[in-house]
Amino acid sequence: DAKTTQPTSMDCAEGRAANLPCNHSTISGNEYVYWYRQIHSQGPQYIIHGLKNNETNEMASLIITEDRKSSTLILPHATLRDTAVYYCIVRASSGAGSYQLTFGKGTKLSVIP
Amino acid sequence: NAGVMQNPRHLVRRRGQEARLRCSPMKGHSHVYWYRQLPEEGLKFMVYLQKENIIDESGMPKERFSAEFPKEGPSILRIQQVVRGDSAAYFCASSPPTGIKDTQYFGPGTRLTVL
Numbered sequence: 001d002a003k004t005t006q007p008t009s010m011d012c013a014e015g016r017a018a019n020l021p022c023n024h025s026t027i028s029g030n031e032y033v034y035w036y037r038q039i040h041s042q043g044p045q046y047i048i049h050g051l052k053n054n055e056t057n058e059m060a061s062l063i064i065t066e067d068r069k070s071s072t073l074i075l076p077h078a079t080l081r082d083t084a085v086y087y088c089i090v091r092a093s094s095g096a097g098s099y100q101l102t103f104g105k106g107t108k109l110s111v112i113p
Numbered sequence: 114n115a116g117v118m119q120n121p122r123h124l125v126r127r128r129g130q131e132a133r134l135r136c137s138p139m140k141g142h143s144h145v146y147w148y149r150q151l152p153e154e155g156l157k158f159m160v161y162l163q164k165e166n167i168i169d170e171s172g173m174p175k176e177r178f179s180a181e182f183p184k185e186g187p188s189i190l191r192i193q194q195v196v197r198g199d200s201a202a203y204f205c206a207s208s209p210p211t212g213i214k215d216t217q218y219f220g221p222g223t224r225l226t227v228l
């Protein structure tokens with residue numbers, strides 16, 4: 001799986017949009033971009049994933065650049081409960097090891113009142 | 114729709130004892146994954162199972178660790194003769210057997226403390 005690079009930490013004011021970047025310059029054509037978050041010591045929570053097109057769900061939006069070498073997770077109106085470590089994961093859609101999620105260090109997002 | 118269930122949530126064992134961690138996947142899910150998170154580290158894949166089959170155990174330590182997912186009942190991660198280095202959070206995830214978009218959903222984890 002391609003390696004991802006994320007900032008170590010970010011702050012966001014409550015009510016503002018949180019934009020979390022991720023670089024995945026070695027991503028392959030069949031690899032998806034997944035985002036999970038881990039609040040304190042809870043189990044990771046699935047947020048969103050995408051292949052080429054931008055995606056939106058009730059939690060967030062995922063913007064993938066045209067060359068697919070980077071992406072941005074957008075939380076449109078951050079709340080204090082969004083304080084967590086956010087993981088950007090690149091994962092193949094098939095083949096050996098495609099089911100393994102490789103968690104890096106992620107970005108620690110702090111939402112500030 | 115109940116999520117992934119893990120029990121116990123907290124488990125304390127003395128060195129040399131056995132630890133058994135249980136995971137019940139989400140309804141309709143037949144694939145189970147175990148991950149371990151050591152203190153201050155990210156999650157590491159351990160093993161991937163389908164009913165009665167171990168598909169990939171490449172992340173499992175060679176000794177003392179085993180996993181199963183029987184035809185009936187929860188998946189079990191078993192650690193024999195635990196050592197202090199086994200203290201960690203163990204997370205189970207499950208996914209539906211739909212192939213490409215088999216998103217993994219995680220349980221709350223079991224926190225193992227070895228005294």
